[in-house]
Amino acid sequence: MIDIYLAKSYKAIIIVLMAFLLLGGIGLSIQSWRVDHCQAEYQLLDAKFKTQVAESQALTEKAKVEAATKEKQWSEQQLKAEQNHNVKIKQVMADATRAQSTADRLSKQLDTAKSRVSTAPRETIIKYVNTSSDILQECIAEYRTLEEAADGHAVDVGRLSEGWPE
Structure with a gap:
């Protein structure tokens, strides 16, 4: 019986x-x-x-290339502006030299005319005074034009300075 129970238990x-x-x-x-x-x-x-990560690196490289391109463009633009500025400065200096030369010649002519006034006839003196008056009026008109241009330039510089990003 124990064997049967054990056999059944082994089976279980x-x-x-x-x-x-x-x-x-x-x-x-x-x-x-x-x-x-x-x-x-x-x-x-x-x-x-x-x-x-690869896309991010590609975008970073693309941004670096674009930034370098823009920097190069700005640098070229700045160099070109500087070159144009130098050309304009040379032109202004040449114009100033020419104006000084003309003013010197006019001054000499006026000195010569002043020395001749005492011996000149009345009609010549009247022409001299009228011509001097006309020249003075033209000088005043040119001075006003120059003053307006300088004021306009000062306003433009102020506007650009205020509007320039920092």
């Missing part, structure tokens, strides 16, 4: 062990599937991350 133990092994195998299979699934998701996320 074997069935329980087989069920345990079967459930363990199923559990192990499920865990293996989960690990494989997690690895696949990790690889997918890793690939996406690497793609985003």
Whole structure:
């Protein structure tokens, strides 16, 4: 009887062990599937991350190239403006030299005319005074034009200075 009971108990133990092994195998299979699934998701996320990093680096390089291009354009523009400014300064200096030369000649002519006034006839003196008056009026008109241009320039410089980004 003990043998029958033991035989039945072995059968039950074997069935329980087989069920345990079967459930363990199923559990192990499920865990293996989960690990494989997690690895696949990790690889997918890793690939996406690497793609985003590569895109980010490409955008950074593109921005650097654009910035360098703009800086080069601004530098060329500034150099061109400086060259134009130098040409204009030379022109202004040449004009100033020419004006000074003309003023010197006019001054000499006036000195000569002043020395001759005492011996000149009345009609010549009247012409001299009228011509001097006309020249003075033209000088005043030119002075006003120059003053208006200088004031306009000062206003433009102020506007540009105030509007320039800092």
